[in-house]
Ligand code: HMG
């Protein structure tokens with residue numbers, strides 16, 4: 457019993473590019489967003505308002521947000537770890553902001569330089585301010601199955617984090633397998649734990665493909681009724697604070713899986729492959745999407 461349609465959040469411009477060592481011109485990022493929305497993506501995570509010392513690639517957040525041609529019906533989201541980030545983002549009128557916490561203390565420290573409890577103190581006023589401004593709020597939950605520093609993460613930690621997110625007013629949450637170590641049953645347990653606090657319609661799957669498990673994990677999540685997923689065109693990405701972790705599942709691969717199952721996404725796969733080719737060429741490397749490689753070889 458699978459959902460009839462799936463909503464995708466394209467995270468390539470943010471999660472995909474944040475780890476790139478070579479500065480990429482803002483114009484390329486803007487063009488990428490343009491191509492993604494032309495391909496039918498209706499939610500795009502554009503950039504983040506974090507410290508440029510920590511993540512130099514996202515330092516052009518204002519430029520990118522100002523440069524994109526906003527379409528009605530498309531939701532543009534951005535990451536904001538604290539009030540400073542939120543205030544900076546506010547000027548650029550995102551439709552949704554994302555606070556990002558972790559189910560692992562060690563990862564929280566490495567990624568955002570504070571404990572899980574402290575992160576909630578920072579997020580709470582951000583969430584309040586966003587909701588007051590009519591901006592939607594999503595919560596990313598990192599390391600929900602495994603952590604690069606702590607190893608396996610039990611579902612109770614995910615349940616706890618989801619409860620904290622709920623308590624501060626976060627409207628929907630991403631169950632993220634930051635380093636791609638998850639397998640279907642573990643991912644299902646993390647989702648189950650999240651569902652102690654959030655209804656399934658408000659839970660999304662954010663799977664990195666480091667161990668090649670992301671599509672299997674997606675199928676496992678679909679079987680639970682999850683119908684929101686995050687992915688990255690061309691399989692771009694990796695988190696700077698999760699060494700060795702590869703990108704999110706490639707959007708092309710995810711769309712191929714879903715369409716093959718008769719699940720609607722509203723996405724034109726050929727146009728999406730073109731967007732993937734555009735950014736792969738800009739980065740000077742082959743696409744990370746198996747589906748794109750297969751289609752381009754026809
Ligand atoms: P901090 O050092 O604890 O912050 O960093 P602070 O408040 O002590 O400030 C220190 C300096 O940073 C000050 O500047 C602040 O102004 C500046 P200085 O006086 O030294 O010149 N600062 C900021 N600058 C710009 N924007 C801000 C901001 N806040 C403070 N918002 C902070 C805390 C969170 C800022 C830092 O740790 C940081 O930027 N971390 C980067 C986090 C990040 O972007 N990680 C990658 C995204 S998460 C991810 O990829 C996972 C996800 O995909 C899900 C998954 O797969 O798991 C979402």
Ligand code: MG
Nearest residue numbers: 471632634695
């Ligand atoms: Mg991620």
